[in-house]
Amino acid sequence: MRKYILKKLLTTIPVLIGITVIDFLIMARAGSPIDMMTGPRMTEATKAALATRLGLDRPLWQQYLSWLWELLHGNLGYAYKSNQPVLDLILSHLGPTLLLMGLSLLMGLVIAVPLGVYSAVHRYEKRDYLLVAVSFITSSVPGFFLSMILIFLFTVTLGWLPSGGMVTAGIGGDLGDLVRHMIMPVTVLTLPIAASNMRYIRSSVLEILETDYLRTARAKGIGRRLVIWRHAMRNALVPIVTVIGMQIPGLVGGAVIVEKIFNWPGLGLLTMDAIMTRNYPLIMGVCLLSAVVVLLANLLTDILYALVDPTIRL
């Protein structure tokens, strides 16, 4: 097991390096960030000085190697303009995003598991069709459109919920205030997760219900509830674990649009700003972080896989 994890970790290193190279190449094509920082009154000489100071006048491979070298020393570089360390910026925005993503993933599963099992047990009945149809419709609504409708309903029409931010300026800060700010963004992120997971769980349980050992279990008269939750769920979990692992990259990115709309002070908002102002060190930092998160999630998926499925030996 330990050997397997170590081997996996080692194979992720070239993938990570590859990703950073791709990042660098994409950004090299983009043109100079100097244009975004300078005003009309800046002379060519000051521009050149700025480029020298930021190291932008050197060949690309030198820029990349020095970035890599600093990275190995735990330094992700400094954001343009504000000159704050990228690592500090990322860490200070990480909390709100983790809160949003974690809660949405959890809520998505809490909704999806019972509905998926229910749907599978009653398959080809009206309620099964209804649930599947609702799930398809839910995953077809664009997140930003749902956000607009929610803001329209709950902020504008009913005046119940704040339309953006994490706390109310001035008076905010307690738990109730935070919860009120979270309801809409969490809803927008949760629904598609719940909808697609429900379908995966449904088909996974369906497949298991057809197996001989379950028929035996039922024939022994163990009782429906026990058969489903003890015997069927265990094995249905295996593919579900993979699917959840596959959703993590989506969550990392999916939060970007939702955070932008609800002005949630997380990584997504930071990323959007960085992209808009071509703040390359910051973009590199965020991309690296998300790649690490995704690769770790993949590794975790493999390990969980082995834990739920005793036939897999790592």
Place this chain on the structure above:
Amino acid sequence: MHSSALTRFLRHRMAVLCLGIFILVVLFALLGPFFSPYAPTQKSGGFSAPPDSAHLLGTDKIGRDLLTRLMHGTRISLLVGLSATVISTLIGVVLGLISGYFGGVLDRILMSVTDMVMSFPYILLVLVTAAIFEPGLVTMILILGFVNWPGVTRLVRGNVLSLRETNFIRSDITSGMPRRYILFREILPNTLSPVLVYATSVFALSILDEAALSYLGMGVQPPTPSLGNMLSGAESLSILTGKPWMWLPAGLCIILLVVSINFIGDALRDAMDPRNLA
């Protein structure tokens, strides 16, 4: 599609209904503009006017007919979705065939590149590229086409790997059939149906992504209408509350398109699944 598969597809009443809706939306987008007296970028009425007999869906901020823009916007969204799907499917199928059939070092390199693209958070990649290259229709199609191929590659590779062990392919190899014949005449047709099903979901996803990107201002640029950028005007509260005709139709159009594509894909999956052949 075999006739039995067709029968199985037709059994899904919901999917048949969705196919009908999808065809209607496509006709609306393709033929609609010929019946419209306005051009999509032509200013023809009052600013933000509510629907009336001259402008059935009202006008936008600068007095353009919204029904006409909705038709053209749907056209653009369909075009983006379809082209992105074709591009990513082509790349995916070719790389998957190569990777699965030849194996070895080539396979390992291709698979690690696939891993790389896959472990990049999708939206982040799209956003970064969209922000960096000149935003617009072609960029949009290329970006969406490029980010979606890894799924197809894996699917095709897996299929090729299992097909290569079958007797009919083995006999092809033993009898010295040309490689091109084996790859494109024998293996490819047998892996097409899962690819087709996968392509429907890529199609739906691409339409959603186009909408999101254009909504953020990084996709199709005005004055060209797309379903996404027609919604981006509605960020302001006065439009959101007081002028629903300016954003509701475009949003509903996206949902209608994506829902119908998803249902069609689901029914195709059922219809083409060899386990249902009985």
